[in-house]
């Protein structure tokens with residue numbers, strides 16, 4: 692393990708541009724039940740309404756019974772509100788300050804990457820704290836309108852401007868959120884990435900596999916950090932079977948030592 696860590700740290704030291712592709716596992720160290728996350732609190736369970744959670748948090752349910760969708764969005768929002776970014780988010784943001792060509796492509800909707808300081812960020816599923824009205828152009832934040840998902844209130848929340856339905860700017864099941872990220876995707880497509888980290892995700896969505904296959908063609912190293920093997924493991928050059936916070940902290944320490952010596 693130590694040997695892999697020093698090889699990977701060496702890649703970081705030499706790299707100018709690093710891409711972090713991150714999923715639920717990144718926030719697992721924050722104790723968060725992550726929407727669509729592997730082992731997330733909600734995945735695969737039947738709700739009190741007798742429908743699978745994927746149906747409760749879907750585009751159709753929001754249109755027909757928004758109070759049901761909101762009940763579960765609220766639970767996730769409240770969990771995010773109580774939790775905080777962890778050492779892994781911090782290290783990624785520190786690396787971006789050190790190497791401005793660093794990018795984060797995240798599946799998570801908790802917004803912890805931005806809170807930790809990441810700026811070159813693609814949130815493919817959106818962010819739970821961003822809210823908008825489905826009727827008018829009203830936009831706000833959960834902090835502003837819902838006291839960060841901590842204030843008890845009637846659900847669904849109503850637009851203060853037009854009484855319309857308020858919803859978070861995230862990808863619900865049955866939707867595609869990514870169009871809003873298309874411009875950023877183009878920038879990322881042309882970015883000269885020197886190393887890719889695949890952290891806490893096990894999904895082979897196209898937006899994940901595309902940069903990975905490109906990296907393989909260009910001999911760009913891919914490092915997977917995950918406590919378990921995933922469907923993406925075979926494409927990675929290095930596997931670190933551990934948690935994100937612990938591994939990134941170790942990598943950061945090795946890099947720091949190299950820099951001062």
Ligand SMILES: [Zn+2]
Nearest residue numbers: 824827850853
């Ligand atoms: Zn409105």
